[in-house]
Amino acid sequence: MEVWPKRIMDIWFTEKQSPNMKLSLRIKNILLNKTTEFQDILVVETEEYGKIMVLDGAIQITEKDEFCYHEMMAHIPICAHSHPRRVLIIGGGDGGVLRECLKHPFIEEAILVDIDSEVVQASRDYFPHVSSGMNDPRATILNMDALTFIREHKHEFDIVIVDSTDPVDFAAGLFQSPFYTDVFEALRSEGIMIAQTESPFAEASLLKQAYKEMEKVFPIVSLCWGAMPTYPTGFWTYTVGSKTVTPEEPRNPAPLDCKYYTSRIHSNSFVLPPFLEALIELK
Amino acid sequence: MEVWPKRIMDIWFTEKQSPNMKLSLRIKNILLNKTTEFQDILVVETEEYGKIMVLDGAIQITEKDEFCYHEMMAHIPICAHSHPRRVLIIGGGDGGVLRECLKHPFIEEAILVDIDSEVVQASRDYFPHVSSGMNDPRATILNMDALTFIREHKHEFDIVIVDSTDPVDFAAGLFQSPFYTDVFEALRSEGIMIAQTESPFAEASLLKQAYKEMEKVFPIVSLCWGAMPTYPTGFWTYTVGSKTVTPEEPRNPAPLDCKYYTSRIHSNSFVLPPFLEALIELK
Numbered sequence: 001m002e003v004w005p006k007r008i009m010d011i012w013f014t015e016k017q018s019p020n021m022k023l024s025l026r027i028k029n030i031l032l033n034k035t036t037e038f039q040d041i042l043v044v045e046t047e048e049y050g051k052i053m054v055l056d057g058a059i060q061i062t063e064k065d066e067f068c069y070h071e072m073m074a075h076i077p078i079c080a081h082s083h084p085r086r087v088l089i090i091g092g093g094d095g096g097v098l099r100e101c102l103k104h105p106f107i108e109e110a111i112l113v114d115i116d117s118e119v120v121q122a123s124r125d126y127f128p129h130v131s132s133g134m135n136d137p138r139a140t141i142l143n144m145d146a147l148t149f150i151r152e153h154k155h156e157f158d159i160v161i162v163d164s165t166d167p168v169d170f171a172a173g174l175f176q177s178p179f180y181t182d183v184f185e186a187l188r189s190e191g192i193m194i195a196q197t198e199s200p201f202a203e204a205s206l207l208k209q210a211y212k213e214m215e216k217v218f219p220i221v222s223l224c225w226g227a228m229p230t231y232p233t234g235f236w237t238y239t240v241g242s243k244t245v246t247p248e249e250p251r252n253p254a255p256l257d258c259k260y261y262t263s264r265i266h267s268n269s270f271v272l273p274p275f276l277e278a279l280i281e282l283k
Numbered sequence: 284m285e286v287w288p289k290r291i292m293d294i295w296f297t298e299k300q301s302p303n304m305k306l307s308l309r310i311k312n313i314l315l316n317k318t319t320e321f322q323d324i325l326v327v328e329t330e331e332y333g334k335i336m337v338l339d340g341a342i343q344i345t346e347k348d349e350f351c352y353h354e355m356m357a358h359i360p361i362c363a364h365s366h367p368r369r370v371l372i373i374g375g376g377d378g379g380v381l382r383e384c385l386k387h388p389f390i391e392e393a394i395l396v397d398i399d400s401e402v403v404q405a406s407r408d409y410f411p412h413v414s415s416g417m418n419d420p421r422a423t424i425l426n427m428d429a430l431t432f433i434r435e436h437k438h439e440f441d442i443v444i445v446d447s448t449d450p451v452d453f454a455a456g457l458f459q460s461p462f463y464t465d466v467f468e469a470l471r472s473e474g475i476m477i478a479q480t481e482s483p484f485a486e487a488s489l490l491k492q493a494y495k496e497m498e499k500v501f502p503i504v505s506l507c508w509g510a511m512p513t514y515p516t517g518f519w520t521y522t523v524g525s526k527t528v529t530p531e532e533p534r535n536p537a538p539l540d541c542k543y544y545t546s547r548i549h550s551n552s553f554v555l556p557p558f559l560e561a562l563i564e565l566k
Binding site for chain 1: 291295297301302303304305306307308309329330331347348350351482484485508510511512516517518541542543544545547548551554556557558
């Protein structure tokens with residue numbers, strides 16, 4: 001006879017990853033649930049992935065797998081560049097990308113522009129291991145519209161990292177060529193940008209759009225991919241736009257304490273399965 | 284005023300990927316729902332992934348992403364071997380691995396041993412593009428216990444592919460060294476085996492166990508990984524056991540019509556992120 005498992009806490013957070021697909025995680029506790037000027041922020045403690053931060057219903061970071069995404073976003077462009085000094089991070093208010101950028105001793109300044117100061121505060125409050133880079137003297141955190149910020153800064157950055165939420169509402173412009181033009185102009189002569197460009201299984205058309213729009217602006221555009229368990233389908237892409245250098249081979253060493261990124265993972269991530277190559281019509 | 288979306292069919296299949304994590308897919312139709320002598324078989328049509336086959340509640344194949352898994356399971360060992368002729372597939376009753384094996388013209392015979400004839404029939408009925416290899420004259424389908432079969436066949440196969448369900452019930456023995464010893468003995472002198480060994484995020488201990496157990500038997504053991512969206516976390520591992528040859532570099536060309544596997548993906552898949560290398564204590 002089965003015994004009813006009275007002691008299991010049966011409370012679930014569910015993300016609608018698409019209209020037809022949901023991921024549900026059993027939770028232990030709700031740590032933060034508020035509506036800011038820009039979005040809903042939820043921080044919950046899950047059994048499977050530790051603490052997670054959710055913006056407008058979409059998982060942004062989890063304690064267990066955030067390294068996969070943040071290491072790729074930071075080290076791919078920084079290691080591809082021959083002498084990066086100044087980095088601009090658009091979005092990424094949790095600070096995970098910032099933390100990774102500042103692992104490189106040669107990075108002199110990293111400016112993070114996230115529209116929502118409450119995301120930054122939530123990360124400081126609940127994710128100290130993610131937000132740790134915010135206290136680095138080389139870091140500056142600005143809470144304003146990145147589209148405005150970037151138009152006012154020309155030829156100032158070696159690296160621009162677009163760590164956006166999904167391209168809806170205030171983030172919609174971040175997947176379009178006028179924005180990529182602004183990024184291009186904000187970059188110095190050997191500048192490199194990277195943007196997260198969704199999953200080819202769940203959001204094939206968005207990925208293709210971002211890639212094509214970036215091709216209108218940057219002479220060199222290249223797609224790479226990696227695993228990211230808590231993002232839809234776990235298969236994530238990153239699109240790199242570059243002014244002069246090819247990004248496929250790293251020029252700088254990987255930080256020693258990475259858990260996902262290595263120099264070999266760097267080059268390998270640009271080798272695409274044929275279905276993905278076909279999607280962006282590389283051949 | 285919001286209009287109630289009357290026309291959306293709100294019926295969901297949910298997989299409990301772990302006690303603390305669930306994946307739900309909206310379905311259009313239930314095509315098959317039966318209990319065989321060995322397990323429950325469910326075939327449903329989903330909006331996100333097309334038709335899917337579920338055994339004992341766990342997704343085995345979907346029309347949209349089955350190629351990721353089947354291509355890796357077949358082409359990694361076959362392309363690593365210098366002159367493979369005879370292949371044994373344990374489990375894999377859907378026929379996806381079989382289909383991939385038979386893409387190589389030099390494969391003379393492929394024997395598939397799946398305990399459940401009803402899985403084979405369900406694949407023939409609902410997944411003609413997956414089961415297509417079953418009609419190849421080089422294919423033999425046997426419905427019996429693979430543990431019995433393999434003990435009666437010594438030095439007969441160049442390749443053994445263990446396409447098992449999760450290691451519970453009748454499949455539990457498939458992650459343990461006595462079984463790997465039987466596989467070793469069923470292999471010819473340059474023989475190579477591969478087994479699916481779960482996700483390092485969802486089933487780290489199972490992966491580690493399979494790896495360690497295989498190391499007790501095979502002189503060369505090597506882990507590779509790939510994307511597989513509908514398996515838990517989307518990050519999947521495959522463990523290769525080899526008698527004499529290193530499996531990291533392909534010796535045979537990839538079939539032309541692959542969507543995931545290429546010769547470069549082959550070698551790259553053996554390059555592990557540091558967290559995974561640490562898990563199996565390679566260093």
